[in-house]
Amino acid sequence: MKEQFWLFTPWVSFHQEENTMLNKYVLALLVFSAIGCATGSAIAQNSPDDHRQTSTSQSSAAIISSVTQSSPGRYRIIGSVVDRNNTLACGLALASGRCVFSCGPGSPRCEGGSDNLSFGGFDLSDLPTEKDGTIIVQTFVQGNMPGLQVINPGGGSGQARWTAYTSTCCSSSSTIYSVTVDGVTKTSVSTRCDDSTPTTQESFAITSAGLKNFTASTSSACSETSVSGTVEFSANSCYRFNRVIENGGPVTHLESVSCPSSTNTHTLRQADSITLITVLPESQTGNSSSSTAQEQPKIQP
Structure with missing residues (x-):
């Protein structure tokens, strides 16, 4: 699904009263993420049949550990966020309107709540697919270009x-x-x-x-x-x-x-x-x- 900028608004508002320095970092990363989302969505919209990883040597990336079907037409993706040096990183993993930070136990989810995975890890569930059956996974790490990967839960398309x-x-x-x-x-x-x-x-x-x-x-x-x-x-x-x-x-x-x-x-x-x-x-x-x-x-x- 194509991510919208308003996706991040509730999370930022909910945390407005928390640590100011953390808020500044999170807000900056989310704004950067929103810009990356627009870019990624444009790529996906203009090339619906181009199943590829658009991450470059300067980009963050997602290492996908597993993709499983949780219900008809819905999937769960487990993986890790890495920086341009292929090192586990604190960043944001985003797919099908859901996102989570990969900064270790207690990392917040954009839809509310937190995760308890180890540093670098992410777990996104109940993910719908694009119209062509793919899921777009985007990653954002401070100091790196955004990463974008298009995966097919059925294993097809290249x-x-x-x-x-x-x-x-x-x-x-x-x-x-x-x-x-x-x-x-x-x-x-x-x-x-x-x-x-x-x-x-x-x-x-x-x-x-x-x-x-x-x-x-x-x-x-x-x-x-x-x-x-x-x-x-x-x-x-x-x-x-x-x-x-x-x-x-x-x-x-x-x-x-x-x-x-x-x-x-x-x-x-x-x-x-x-x-x-x-x-x-x-x-x-x-x-x-x-x-x-x-x-x-x-x-x-």
């Missing part, structure tokens, strides 16, 4: 989605498998091999298409391994980093999977929805109490 999953288990402990792409980390946890608890898979993350640097690490009583490198994501596609046992040892498979209807979809088990793209060998990174031979494929219930 974007890719990915998640992580471990198909392995350890005989004596849980296995924690984490993958990081573009500053976003997804983690999958499997219990001991004799435990029938299903392995966890987090919701899909959204990122731009193209070459991506990634790091993956695994920790369990059986082994500690890691792998890093570069992979390529295609537009309008979905991917899964899947840790498996191959030739007696663990490797990471990058798989192309059928895109779910929502980023909130979890474990994919259908064989016909998975295509292996590449095998990424893992390296031992630490001491373990047992040998990797005790790692096995996890049998899911």
Whole structure:
């Protein structure tokens, strides 16, 4: 939705009697934000089919951790505000008429109330989409140009989605498998091999298409391994980093999977929805109490 200047008026009025120095900072940032909103809305209005990140090297940006559907046509976006140096920042995150400051616990929301996220974090919920199905996320950090990103909750229009999953288990402990792409980390946890608890898979993350640097690490009583490198994501596609046992040892498979209807979809088990793209060998990174031979494929219930 296109943000209007009056969006900020109630919040400023409500806080008029609070600390004067804080008010001056907040008011200056909100005025700057309003100017940025007008610019961002003009871009979106003039180019409704141009799904891109307009942030430059001098702009703030949003690192999107997850986009989930909260109700039909409404979404929740969780992420972090970073400055032009890609450092977590105190600023403002704005989308679909809702906004929140990213300055740590107690940060105010523009619609009233406060948030208790850690420094740099934001959580915006009940967000409607633009007419073309996208959501415009804008960020404002003092000393930086405004940032603007256009995301598609369905993962289409030039974007890719990915998640992580471990198909392995350890005989004596849980296995924690984490993958990081573009500053976003997804983690999958499997219990001991004799435990029938299903392995966890987090919701899909959204990122731009193209070459991506990634790091993956695994920790369990059986082994500690890691792998890093570069992979390529295609537009309008979905991917899964899947840790498996191959030739007696663990490797990471990058798989192309059928895109779910929502980023909130979890474990994919259908064989016909998975295509292996590449095998990424893992390296031992630490001491373990047992040998990797005790790692096995996890049998899911």
